[in-house]
Amino acid sequence: MDFTVGILLTTFLTSVLALFVFIASMAKGLFGSGGAAAVQIFDDGEMGTVEDPAATRAQRGSLQRAMDPGQHAARTSVDVAIRQRADQSSSLVVGVCLTLSVLWLVLASLAGLISSIKLHSPDWWVGMEWLTFGRIRPIHLNLVAYGWCSMAGIGVALWLIPRLLKTELVGARWALLGGALWTVGVVAGTVAIATGHSDGLEWLEYPWQADIPMVVGGALVGFPMWLTLLRRKVDHLYVSVWYIAAALLWFPILFLIANWPDLHFGVQQATMNWWYGHNVLGLWFTPLALAASYYFIPKVLGKPIHSYNLSLLGFWSLAFFYSQVGGHHLIGGPVPSWLITISIVQSMMMVVPVVAVAINQHLTVLGNFRALLYSPTLRFIVLGGMMYTAASVQGSLQALRSVNTVTHFTHYTVAHAHLGLYGFFTMVMFGAIYFIMPRVMKWEWPYPWMISAHFWLVVAGFGIYFVGLSFGGWYQGLAMLDKDIPFMDSVRLTLPYLQARSVGGALMTLGHLVFAVHFFMMGWKFGPRRLGAALLRPPVLLPGVGRGVGA
């Protein structure tokens, strides 16, 4: 087929050409002085000073000693005041977004746990329509995606923007309005699924009436960012800004095209469905979490990321390759084969941005693993970063026809999806929230043991979840491919793995409850410890601990 050959060749040549342009421009250093932009997140004299508001005073001391024992924070009072005002300017809208996200997280976890139990105990709780598996499962997915993940991502992004641009957030009320509209959309969409008014497409279940406030709200939360960008006081845009800006631009467009009523049809709708389904991960959630990890890892450690120019390559190649991988969800389906081939090729090309991010994040942390002992923020975010690498490599391999033939249509894919959105995204958000909330509330996390409990519960729970479901799904796939094994056997053999998943899911849910209780205790300024206006405090030397605790 001439058309097929033509389109494959064009895509291939464009990709290779783009890659060469990148390599050439990198070699010539055309991206500008990476060093200056990389240290943009630090004030003068701040480098070498650790920052983790989630750590206890003792932990902070140990963290500082582990990183740079000789460092005396020497920021000017002007810089301290600028950051303090930046944090203050976003605190209301960030506090609201993160509070909503935690509520959604709890509800979403419960919906997920119920779905999980129903998969191995089908006669449990069957009387109520809205609790049937086919409704509570999409409720879980949508609450996770549009409730917890999106709200947390928006909150974290809005908090990062003024810090990254060293400017007060302008027009926070637009984001508040946007967040409110978004929430209306999520509530309406969830009720629609529960009452049987789903659109029927995975990731796009919310009917268009519920989508309108989400598109408008999604665009509105981007407003303050653009307004603040116009008044920025920094010369260079730090890598996190690109990710946030692009994500806030991409999402409303994706969501609008995907949900346009009466536009898509039949098989074309299926390709659109997975164009959206993968882009919402690649162009919405992933950039938000990468933006957070590109800020928090160097910030906590007090040292810039390993290679700034590499992050540029990572950004553009992520955008280019990730946006075309959706077709690999339809391998073996009734869709044009060129489309699937492009998606498989670009899935493999995803190795480029993943390696760029992996080198940057892991090499920044490498040699400083002791910091993970002391910094709660870092513990979550570094683990999340590792899961990103793992999920991405796994995803690339899963797109290969030979692997996909086994894993398609099985629980293996579900495990993979959770490695990305939970192991990576959610972990990074946990870390970010632990960092941000003390600044928003001007109150320390009351019980550090609850942070540890949260961490170990979700790590243990997710470990059981992922390992169990991956093996179960793989065996299920092999059984389905063997024509001599009756289909029912592929159902039966998954049961113990599905039960293990419920155990893991229960532990994760328990961890989230601990997190939520702790979050609201802090919200009500509960507990014995008070940080007070730590933000205002000029750098001090603590006797015995000895190092600066800057804002």
Next chain:
Amino acid sequence: MSAGVGRFEMDELRLVVGAMVILSGATALLVVLPYMLLKDEPPPPGLKPYTAQQLKGRQVYIANGCVYCHSQQPRDIAQAPDAQRGWGRAPVAGDYAYDTPHLLGTMRTGPDLLNIGARQPSRDWHLGHLYQPRAYTPGSTMPPYPFLFDVRQGAAQAGETVVTLPPAWSRPGQVVVARPEALALVDYLIALDRTYPALPPMPPLTKATP
């Protein structure tokens, strides 16, 4: 590298333009091109449009999320033994000419259903199976759908469809009546039959003269 500053430095404009160009490219490939290619794809001659009742049943299928466990896209025999399981031939785009929203599915917790109507044409079986799957398929993990049925003591009224359950699962004096949603859903399931040939028959070969 001061020479390059300004030319390749990331600023707002380059960011927005680059992000939009890339998204447009991906959208053109994965959304617009399939749209143009498939827009005028004719339905195969053997495919009949759904009736109003079947479409109602399709809505029940969507509302209750059957798609989360059942695909509607058998794979080619070269890739998987779907045809040998009786799930049917590999479908073509035209097979879905009347399928909006699409229900291709991504999961096979249960079997593929694109040809369930050909494989299992019995209304009684489907009604009973929706009421209690384990009465028909031991070990099945499909949920029962009691809310699609009325269960009462005594006899059914005229015009009602009574579900006949296997003896082990029926209770004396109790009657299970299918609600309209259940009847519509079964009508849809029975209509799922793409066993006609995917391509129109070849024109007869003309004998070449020796």
